[in-house]
Amino acid sequence: MPKQEQAQAQKEDKQTAGGQAELRKVREDKRDALREAGLDPYPYKYEPSHYAAALHEAYKDIPDGTETEDSVRVAGRIMAVRNNGMFLDVQDASGKIQVFCHKGSMSADELAKLKFFDIGDIVGGEGTMRRTPRGELSVRAIKVEMLSKSLLPLPEKFHGISDIEMRYRQRYVDLIMNRESCDTLRVRSKVISLIRRHMDDMGALEVETPILHPIMGGASAKPFVTHHNALDTDFFLRVAPELYLKRLIVGGFADDVYEIGRLFRNEGISPKHNPEFTTIEGYHAYKDYFDMMDMVEGLVQKLVMEIHGSLKIPYGDYEIDFTGPWQRKSMVDLVTEESKIDFLQFETAEEALRAADDLGISVDPQSNWGQIVEAVFEELVEPKLIQPMHVIDHPLDISPLAKGHRDNPRLVERFETFVNTWEIANAFSELNDPAVQRERFAGQAAAREAGDEEAQMMDEDFVTALEYGLPPTGGWAIGIDRLVMLLTNSSNIREVICFPTLKPKK
């Protein structure tokens, strides 16, 4: 076709096809051309012999300019093409390797396939290992194969994608382009795997409890509500698995149980909150909260060590040192340290409220004593808790499922582990006196009546379970997402979630 006609034809194409459609059409044409040449653009199978990383490791010592007879097959996505297809950068799950396509080693038929290849295609290459005179480990291809024709252009090779929205909405593109995104999510995967192994090794049984809850309980939070049609009943997506896990301990199913799973809270979205998030929650018969502190500390240290090879890790501007034993301080004492006020001296909420006012901390005037202490703690103490610390002995008012403190009736045996100002663990000696639990639920239900949307509901069946008898039990939970944020130096929870919640695009 003469040039003018060609330009004209291209121009006509453009009227129906915009920029991206035009790029796509070029690739569709190559796909069709593959078929016309008798090649399947989407074949069923390929058997690579090595990952790129394994080759880099195995051949790390061969000098520049070495040719070997070692035959390998690699497969992956073309990330870059140089010299008109002579050099392909092929990326697999482990890394990248250059595939060298030269007429010296490839038949004319094989060479002809290169014209169907684009950046982004999944291809296979078979050939011999060599290191180029310039030092690049390569596969000297004898054969190449299209394994999956890509129809859409990848982002620019040098800058990659920086559009944050695209990174989360089209995570697959982010993963193709950004090694760090893969690495972060792989740490998450490893953390969950390590936790599971740790728990299994101690003989704990992993269980799955309902996500659809008829009664909201186990945590103070706003729930999602959904509807079962056949039962014509609303259910809450669970905000915590706690009450079911304790029922299993009552049943003697096992003395140690745990569940790794998703929780759902219908609250704001922020760099530290996703509506669905993952926790590990464990319950251990015959243990108290001191045992839980040891357990949480040991597990977290193990994870930090496995991931980083050190107990000191960087996060933002800080170095966080997980070396134990972590400090254990009571919430009230910490508040006293910062405010110079001992809130235990106040017998009533009114006095505590005045003290909070004097500190310039605004608190809902409806608050009870414990809520005021908690508010002051959050305001004055939390922002300072960078290094790991177990904050212990919370007010009873804010802990309806924890057992009363053995030395102080206004407190409970509870701790929250803080790192980098975040609560990463929450645990207690579990309340197992059914009469007391019933009173606590009644208090929650009353608060709920009074408008506290996050207060828990009376769960009669749970109280019944306690009436059959829950052994002395320690329970704990760790938020996996935030832990992974710490371990990967991520500043946004979305980095550690494969598909974070976004508003659907219209």
Place this chain on the structure above:
RNA sequence: GACCGCUUAGCUCAGCUGGUAGAGCAACUGACUUUUAAUCAGUAGGUCGAGAGUUCAAAUCUCUCAGCGGUCACCA
């Protein structure tokens, strides 16, 4: 939910106090051939997030809306 900011080619970004859109990469045509963000010459690619307004004239100014981001609120 409130406030602030961002949105221009497939991607990364320019575009000044208003004067009808530019570059690099990717793509296409060709040259070259052991490259490393390969190079060289050329071609094509845009409803400037959407809608309304002001103006002779709007990517640019105003308003509304949408998505995203940041801070705050709620929370883990």
